[in-house]
Amino acid sequence: MLQLQQVSVAYQSSQVVKAISFTLQAGEIGCLVGPSGSGKTSLLRAIAGFEPVSQGQVLVAGEVVSALGVQQNPEQRQIGVVFQDYALFPHLTVGDNICFGLWRQPKAQQQQKMQQLLQLVGLSGMAGRYIHQLSGGQQQRVALARALAPEPRLLLLDEPFSGLDADLRDSLARDIRGILKQLNITAVMVTHDQHEAFAMADWIGVMAHGSLQQWGTPYQLYHQPANRFVADFIGQGDLIRGDMLDGFQVKTCLGVFQQPQHTGFDAGCAVDVLVRPDDILHDDASPLRAKVLSRAFRGAHMLYQLQVGDFAQGSNEQISCLAPSHHQHQLGEMIGIRVQIDDLVCFARTVNQA
């Protein structure tokens, strides 16, 4: 449904999006995440037709809508956009906001469509209200209904939840995903919040400095990050030193870990091994001991920062452990841990990190 082939975007001479390619099938939701300035909005604007591409092409339903010398305007593309600030018309009612893009249709048809959409976004009975009479979450639902009204081929959402508080963001993201799936709408959302991306996306693209670092499912990004940047940006984790015993096994201060596929590193290579907090299980009976350096209460869980390795040898490796919060341990205490790494992720150790 949406295909990006080597898409670049430049402002004057500076290239801010660099040769990005990905594909979304009909009904799939993709999210672009990345730090501020990584080029997410510029890429979204190029897909929408608000910015030209400086290289590559964008295809919607197999048709080239952007390429060098080709620039369909946003209306021709039949793309709906939901902006960060909702961009609703304050002088119009909810109903009139939703009908705004339907002016070509007969009034009765507009009203019917509007009522259907209000029901879909959970705002039945609110057609007569003005925008300032709605909460932020309700306003965002109106913005979604307005973008969906002309039945776009593709929906683009630019940081749609950033003005809302954290609890509401998560639940609205899940609701909106449900609505888009119900309508089988293909969508691309930009966010810098990975939790939002996890709640919404079938596919996530991680961007840094204008380049796509990895395009994958949420599971792949978390468990099989392609590089250090993705490992660091997605989820929490620590890197500990490892030495490859062969292509499949690595020795660390937490023991030897292995995986059935070749790691890409040969015997003797010095690597860093990614350890996620959920790889570390707290177990008082375990002979593997770790020292509590700090702890942070997270409601159901306590996040412990632990020192591991041979302390006598001056090891200062640190990992995190997410333990049920009714296990209360003091700073400096030695606790038992077990390690359960299902996906082994190794990166070449760089000189300054040795």
Ligand SMILES: Nc1ncnc2c1ncn2[C@@H]1O[C@H](COP(=O)(O)OP(=O)(O)OP(=O)(O)O)[C@@H](O)[C@H]1O
């Ligand atoms: N109209 C413009 N003219 C010139 N440079 C721009 C323009 N818009 C964005 N940029 C620059 O392009 C780069 C990418 O910006 P962009 O807004 O696409 O990033 P982003 O990842 O969406 O950031 P944020 O999360 O802060 O919105 C930045 O360095 C920005 O300063």
